[in-house]
Amino acid sequence: xxxxxxxxxxxxxxxxxxxxxxxxxxxxxxxxxxxxxxxxxxxxxxxxxxxxxxxxxxxxxxxxxxxxxxxxxxxxxxxxxxxxxxxxxxxxxxxxxxxxxxxxxxxxxxxxxxxxxxxxxxxxxxxxxxxxxxxxxxxxxxxxxxxxxxxxxxxxxxxxxxxxxxxxxxxxxxxxxxxxxxxxxxxxxxxxxxxxxxxxxxxxxxxxxxxxxxxxxx
Amino acid sequence: xxxxxxxxxxxxxxxxxxxxxxxxxxxxxxxxxxxxxxxxxxxxxxxxxxxxxxxxxxxxxxxxxxxxxxxxxxxxxxxxxxxxxxxxxxxxxxxxxxxxxxxxxxxxxxxxxxxxxxxxx
Numbered sequence: 353x354x355x356x357x358x359x360x361x362x363x364x365x366x367x368x369x370x371x372x373x374x375x376x377x378x379x380x381x382x383x384x385x386x387x388x389x390x391x392x393x394x395x396x397x398x399x400x401x402x403x404x405x406x407x408x409x410x411x412x413x414x415x416x417x418x419x420x421x422x423x424x425x426x427x428x429x430x431x432x433x434x435x436x437x438x439x440x441x442x443x444x445x446x447x448x449x450x451x452x453x454x455x456x457x458x459x460x461x462x463x464x465x466x467x468x469x470x471x472x473x474x475x476x477x478x479x480x481x482x483x484x485x486x487x488x489x490x491x492x493x494x495x496x497x498x499x500x501x502x503x504x505x506x507x508x509x510x511x512x513x514x515x516x517x518x519x520x521x522x523x524x525x526x527x528x529x530x531x532x533x534x535x536x537x538x539x540x541x542x543x544x545x546x547x548x549x550x551x552x553x554x555x556x557x558x559x560x561x562x563x564x565x566x567x568x569x570x
Numbered sequence: 571x572x573x574x575x576x577x578x579x580x581x582x583x584x585x586x587x588x589x590x591x592x593x594x595x596x597x598x599x600x601x602x603x604x605x606x607x608x609x610x611x612x613x614x615x616x617x618x619x620x621x622x623x624x625x626x627x628x629x630x631x632x633x634x635x636x637x638x639x640x641x642x643x644x645x646x647x648x649x650x651x652x653x654x655x656x657x658x659x660x661x662x663x664x665x666x667x668x669x670x671x672x673x674x675x676x677x678x679x680x681x682x683x684x685x686x687x688x689x690x691x
Binding site: 359464465468469478479485486494500544 | 616631641673688
């Protein structure tokens with residue numbers, strides 16, 4: 353893990369330096385103009401959130417069924433990142449919506465479901481912080497439920513007629529937008545990996561410290 | 571014994587009238603109540619049972635429950651609204667019932683699946 357950390361760190365930094373240049377050079381969308389460029393940050397942050405949810409859900413299942421504390425530490429790190437990237441998506445979305453729909457927020461299916469998904473992971477963190485002893489198993493179930501809810505959020509635009517753009521907007525991008533979009537997606541996923549490694553490392557050190565502290569007391 | 575048997579069969583032969591009458595407001599409400607109760611009961615019970623041992627459980631239960639339960643409630647309300655409008659909108663109601671069924675399938679499976687490892691430490 354430590355060997356790849358440096359290169360990933362450098363690569364992510366480089367990509368985030370290059371990203372604004374690529375976004376600035378990408379062609380303007382005909383109807384939305386400049387505001388459309390938020391798309392290069394909005395969609396990748398949700399992608400990173402889904403990645404975080406997947407990691408959190410799977411690690412939670414491993415902890416729940418196999419009782420592995422290491423998986424639990426991975427799950428709590430991923431849950432924090434899910435909240436972080438979800439908050440980013442929820443902030444960038446209204447910035448676009450203000451221009452596209454004329455309102456900051458609308459209670460349509462996609463937006464509501466995305467907010468609820470964010471709330472599920474906030475509740476995960478709340479259970480971890482205030483649940484007392486044994487709350488790790490409890491939180492693991494919440495993580496699993498969050499993973500189960502996330503596909504509904506993804507397909508919600510296809511089921512309901514919402515004001516949110518469809519998922520098919522990504523494969524039907526214009527040629528000039530495709531490159532910057534995937535570049536930003538990879539950059540966000542790398543950032544997610546980097547933060548996950550850092551946070552898991554912190555959680556591991558914390559657990560080690562707790563063990564040493566307990567051993568010293570005995 | 572012989573006097574008992576005819577009364578027994580008579581009681582069985584005359585069951586309460588089958589509920590096949592008109593659709594009334596009370597019956598719709600009753601069916602909605604059953605739907606709500608049965609849909610919620612699985613993960614509601616799971617969360618309630620697992621919070622029994624947790625600290626500050628009275629605060630945590632709504633925090634855990636509402637984000638997951640709200641889509642189900644919205645689906646139930648919107649489906650009912652589609653049916654009770656001036657012109658009953660059957661396709662919309664069926665779509666919402668489908669969503670309820672999908673949620674139900676996922677949550678019942680998950681609740682049954684996670685109940686045992688959660689309760690047996």
